[in-house]
Amino acid sequence: MQIESLEAEYRTSDTRMLRHPLYRYGSEDGRVPAHIHLGKEIYDAMVKHKDVTAMINADTEEKISYGELAQMTADIALSLARMGVRKGEVVSICSAKHFVYLPTIVGIMCAGATFSPLDPTYGSFPLLHRVKIGRPRVMFCSLSAYKTHKATFEEVGSVEHYIIYGDESAEGAVLFKDFLTETVPKLQDFQPVPVNGCEDSALIVYSSGTTGLPKGVPVTHLGFALNSQATLPDSSTGVGIYNSREFYYTYGLLYALSCLRVAATMVYNTVPGQQSMLEAIQKYKLKVLQLAPTNITELIKSTILDDYDVSTVQYIVSSSTYVREEAINAIKQRIPNLEAVLQLYGMSEAGCVCSDLNSPQGCRPGSSGTPSYGFVLKVVDLETREPLGPNQRGEICIKGPSVVKAYLHNVNPDAKDEEGFLKTGDVGYYDEDGYFYIVNRIKELIKFSDISIPPAEFEALLLQHPAVREVGVVGKPHPQHGEVPVAFIALQPGCTATEEELVNHVDSRVTFRMRLAGGVRFTDRIPLNGADKIDRKELRKRVIEEDAN
Template structure:
């Protein structure tokens, strides 16, 4: 069979372990560097080593098995970023469980919706999420056991520390009276066998930017393909992340870092002053962010020593070249601004920039196709594969692409060749660099033109009086749809609707003018990964309120 000249093929340079088992792979990697620091909490300055985390994982895995967890049982975790999170994830994987991560910011209705998809038997909560959502989880009939981080033990719950933390390194039984009696020894531990190519490891939830979240099934192979991706970055670069670990970018991005034995500083939530002070304090060399954070950082007042930063990774939403230029003014010694493109359904990035002078990054590009991945761009109507510099729907195939959605047939989401239809519009250039235009469902249909909201948003952010912006289409009898902008003003700045409309009209072509008007709001609604929740904005279109 011949290769299709319009398909873009990633490198075959992807080396996987003989046993396709994420838990076993991570445990072996972590134990080999057990004295090295894994995470530092930038807010509290506390730290944890790879060895401490691996020990918790082995202990927790044995405790889960003793409690009756069997291969394929679902264990949920709903927690803010804290060290114990990884004992649950890696320990659960070693026990053969399916892990599902739940956004602590979900409402009661959203928790019930996603839990009805995965139906976990066990759920792990932090004290914060127990107080917030404990009643909701207790009300779900399929949950048989609740496990709590921390020292306070609510009634009818178990403490994580009783299952995963011990100071006793002696011999004898590991579990006594349903409690951990001693640490499991690495040389005596054996992970539960799985069929890593087909068995589900994670059930994550799609972003829900265009509808209710769906349950995305990722296999051990999917996640290992991400963790084993080749890299030429130094493992000694200290990095900073604020990505929530319940989301694929934070979860699988962190596992990738662990696979390469990196040390990272994490913050439990984003605060621009704390973020910049943390860079200054720890001399951070590499930063992983989402575009809204980039914008906030670039427009933040105050003086900070950011000279240590060499590399910035951005993901979850497009980072436009204009914003990249702003970054270079904020970070004086920056060597590369790198992007990747992916989604929950593709585990992590299926295109990415590499730190390689032979393959330099291009402003606005999300990089080249990742190892083990094939991508085609197809015409939205005819589905014919397109060549360079032609925009169409991005379709992806390879070991990073999900097994499927829980309870949903694959036929509507995959084409006859096995390519996943992403719903994103983009193109690649003659050098194989990919560029994202917009979500297929978010394109504004102005007469015969397709207008990408992201392009207008990138321009609006350039305005000195604009701190953030989002654009949606509103119905118009003559044109079909016209763009309307929601704008967050920069503090202390004054600007009018007419001035914003004129700013856009002077810089973009006629179909992209803000004929729908401008609404000034306090904030743009976004999901945890930074994607704009346009469905929430559309609810406001017919409202007379201008505040979110």
């Protein structure tokens, strides 16, 4: 029966107990513990696998076991309770990643409190905005973050206690080693503060801010317990996984906690760079790489990759923005034993929405997989808001137990439609088998003569040129067409290419509507935002400023 017939039959039936033929439904096989307590679930996994190596700092070669993390977690939770922290209160960390960071998070949750991360590299305005939303009572900080941002924290006035990581003290704060006033004698005797996992927030993270200022997103214990199962299989205990993201980024945080949940071995660098990462892969024979799409592009274009043994790498896990099929095929050529690039489609408001992990037909290049546990997805027309069938592009809307019920302080109350679906702002489609493909953000689409053009499609074409290292495409105002695409390009070291050559490279491969009518502008680096996505706001600003001169 055709889709049209199924939809007609659906509209003439009592729809309360029928699945909509144009909606895609995730598996309902997700498992959660009876207590539905994220902190307890992770703590119990630490105790169970206490002899497994939990984390390795590849720069210093320091290691820490899950047993040591469990002891630290329990001691932090008890010390927070002794300090007076109670269920539902917010505790933040403003620091780069280190061994104590993750047990601090789990300890916060085990104390019944809610954890909210803060990026120490932010300026005062974006940091102040997030502190005003979360209003933490306790702040864990690196010394540098404390010195840089204390005035900002004090402006909100919610922080009562500052705890400094490291051995160097600061006025008005307590050293972490002095904060640890309590200890649990036997790991199995520790019991976290009970929570209502269906309602209570384990985390407060922040939206990306692509549609205004970032919003506070409460993540329940239940929500995380479900969506974390779509990022790593339970059989990952002891598997070496490279963690490229900072823990204060939502993607890095959720992935790190997923690793703890299954007792995987996380390896990371504190010194950034491709060489440091490749040395870690070779030394620790890593099987899984957790990367951003920009990291994958760098590896494809790398001039040093062949100097390292990366034969143990079987999987790359990627999120943030989608990776096109051409790039997946290219990275497989550079890493011969790579079995798959697992693309996660996720967002702060819902966690892992789609994943290849449980897709019925395995990975599909260019796709983000099928809906994760408990999710219902629909694709709607950008104008009429009517649901669309396979291979039709529209806005992706999502519903499920992992989706935020409301932003903190109920900002943006119109975020959901009349059926309760969250409007993601992402343009995409699904194929006949229910695999989803993400095209672009609605706000990033280039409007050429009322036709919406995804900049990512230009970028994928330009990255196929051997001289191109990085590229970012945005719309440039045009009196006749509304907008025309302009490309900012960073060339590979030692390579040359002219604007005419690169424009012809695109124009010879696309229709008239997708030609690079705005031309090419060369730059040393493409600006990225905190999530390692192309900072299109900055590029659009450059276009306006350069054209004004």
